[in-house]
Amino acid sequence: MRYSDTHKDETRKKLLRAAAVALREKGPDKLGVADVMSAAGLTHGGFYAHFKSKDDLLIAALGEAFAQGGRRAMRVVDGLPPKHALAHYIDFYVSVSHRDHPENGCPITALNSDNPRQSKKFRAAFEAGVKSLAGGLANWIKATGNPDGEKLAPSILAAMAGAVALSRTITDGDLSNDLLATARDGIKTRLGLTELALANEMVQ
Amino acid sequence: MRYSDTHKDETRKKLLRAAAVALREKGPDKLGVADVMSAAGLTHGGFYAHFKSKDDLLIAALGEAFAQGGRRAMRVVDGLPPKHALAHYIDFYVSVSHRDHPENGCPITALNSDNPRQSKKFRAAFEAGVKSLAGGLANWIKATGNPDGEKLAPSILAAMAGAVALSRTITDGDLSNDLLATARDGIKTRLGLTELALANEMVQ
DNA sequence: TGTACATCAGTGAACGCGCGTTCACTGATGTAC
DNA sequence: TGTACATCAGTGAACGCGCGTTCACTGATGTAC
Numbered sequence: 394m395r396y397s398d399t400h401k402d403e404t405r406k407k408l409l410r411a412a413a414v415a416l417r418e419k420g421p422d423k424l425g426v427a428d429v430m431s432a433a434g435l436t437h438g439g440f441y442a443h444f445k446s447k448d449d450l451l452i453a454a455l456g457e458a459f460a461q462g463g464r465r466a467m468r469v470v471d472g473l474p475p476k477h478a479l480a481h482y483i484d485f486y487v488s489v490s491h492r493d494h495p496e497n498g499c500p501i502t503a504l505n506s507d508n509p510r511q512s513k514k515f516r517a518a519f520e521a522g523v524k525s526l527a528g529g530l531a532n533w534i535k536a537t538g539n540p541d542g543e544k545l546a547p548s549i550l551a552a553m554a555g556a557v558a559l560s561r562t563i564t565d566g567d568l569s570n571d572l573l574a575t576a577r578d579g580i581k582t583r584l585g586l587t588e589l590a591l592a593n594e595m596v597q
Numbered sequence: 598m599r600y601s602d603t604h605k606d607e608t609r610k611k612l613l614r615a616a617a618v619a620l621r622e623k624g625p626d627k628l629g630v631a632d633v634m635s636a637a638g639l640t641h642g643g644f645y646a647h648f649k650s651k652d653d654l655l656i657a658a659l660g661e662a663f664a665q666g667g668r669r670a671m672r673v674v675d676g677l678p679p680k681h682a683l684a685h686y687i688d689f690y691v692s693v694s695h696r697d698h699p700e701n702g703c704p705i706t707a708l709n710s711d712n713p714r715q716s717k718k719f720r721a722a723f724e725a726g727v728k729s730l731a732g733g734l735a736n737w738i739k740a741t742g743n744p745d746g747e748k749l750a751p752s753i754l755a756a757m758a759g760a761v762a763l764s765r766t767i768t769d770g771d772l773s774n775d776l777l778a779t780a781r782d783g784i785k786t787r788l789g790l791t792e793l794a795l796a797n798e799m800v801q
Numbered sequence: 802t803g804t805a806c807a808t809c810a811g812t813g814a815a816c817g818c819g820c821g822t823t824c825a826c827t828g829a830t831g832t833a834c
Numbered sequence: 835t836g837t838a839c840a841t842c843a844g845t846g847a848a849c850g851c852g853c854g855t856t857c858a859c860t861g862a863t864g865t866a867c
Binding site: 495506510558559 | 705710767
């Protein structure tokens with residue numbers, strides 16, 4: 394063979410990463426197959442050797458984006474005690490840098506309102522991602538001693554994603570920063586993650 | 598003239614209403630000029646007698662959608678004392694029927710993640726709508742005796758829109774309903790709109 | 802050891818369709834004289 | 835009072851472009867004999 398055994402897999406991964414970025418930056422409808430190919434240094438004709446269709450790519454790219462988010466979440470809270478981990482994740486998610494970099498951010502924030510208009514398979518993948526993220530959040534909340542984790546997590550996630558999404562529409566930087574700060578504060582208060590609670594946790 | 602003096606204005610309004618629905622249902626990119634025209638009983642060729650371009654229509658339709666929301670909000674809270682008005686609006690917004698009818702709902706919920714990818718003029722109109730809604734919310738919050746209305750309103754709005762938007766992606770009806778109920782509860786608690794506070798307000 | 806053939810990731814031209822936009826035309830009515 | 839002309843919302847064919855998809859071909863390497 395002309396290429397190494399792993400060559401095709403590597404190309405596919407390169408395409409997936411490029412598509413995961415383009416998906417969050419341009420949205421599912423404005424993402425172009427040819428653009429993704431050329432981002433990986435290839436011409437558009439070879440696309441169908443890797444994916445059955447554009448929709449097939451979108452679904453795989455969405456999975457990749459959710460997976461990136463999951464790995465990043467793990468890294469962010471690594472080694473922290475429960476309340477600090479949760480508070481830190483909220484600060485990390487509802488942040489200025491997340492607002493300013495949708496292309497590497499959470500697909501929920503970037504694609505929430507696009508989702509209902511996508512294919513059935515895409516929506517299923519999106520819902521799976523949402524449930525996985527909410528499930529992780531629920532476990533963390535329960536780990537802080539709050540028994541309502543399962544019930545609270547989806548609504549907390551909605552507030553987090555909603556705050557970052559709305560902050561992206563506000564062009565006045567101060568106002569937008571304020572929105573994020575107020576949202577972080579409200580969410581942490583709701584979860585009992587006040588300064589005092591966090592200080593107590595460290596003492597234990 | 599073949600038509601009455603008001604005929605063209607009436608046609609334009611018909612187009613605007615059809616477009617405001619299509620915009621929230623299909624999104625700005627999948628909304629079709631020909632579809633909007635035929636929804637008003639016309640053929641696509643006459644479109645440019647009413648609007649300069651598709652983008653021009655989108656912007657006007659977005660304004661119409663925000664205006665509809667404003668009028669509806671007024672109707673919903675009409676005559677209620679401040680805390681009841683605010684609580685009722687939150688219940689009205691973060692509701693099952695809002696989730697199930699994006700085409701008549703709030704543009705923020707329906708289009709939040711599309712917005713950053715639209716034209717500059719569209720984004721300006723969207724931001725104006727957001728600010729107007731947040732401003733109204735801020736006034737209501739202040740009317741309940743909470744001096745932080747201005748600061749809280751955008752983040753409250755984000756939580757409301759985020760909850761409805763996320764509820765649209767969850768196919769399990771019970772889970773989706775739970776998310777809405779938990780979100781309503783969290784938002785009202787944050788604003789001091791507990792059952793007791795509401796009962797007290799009625800006594801005064 | 803050498804020759805013919807198979808394989809297959811990638812190329813680039815072409816196809817087809819949707820859709821925004823343009824344009825010559827229609828036809829009913831108002832206006833000028 | 836009647837005739838010629840202007841107006842203008844709306845029609846429907848056509849244009850042009852972007853983009854997803856298809857397809858014949860390339861060229862480097864592996865395999866059969």
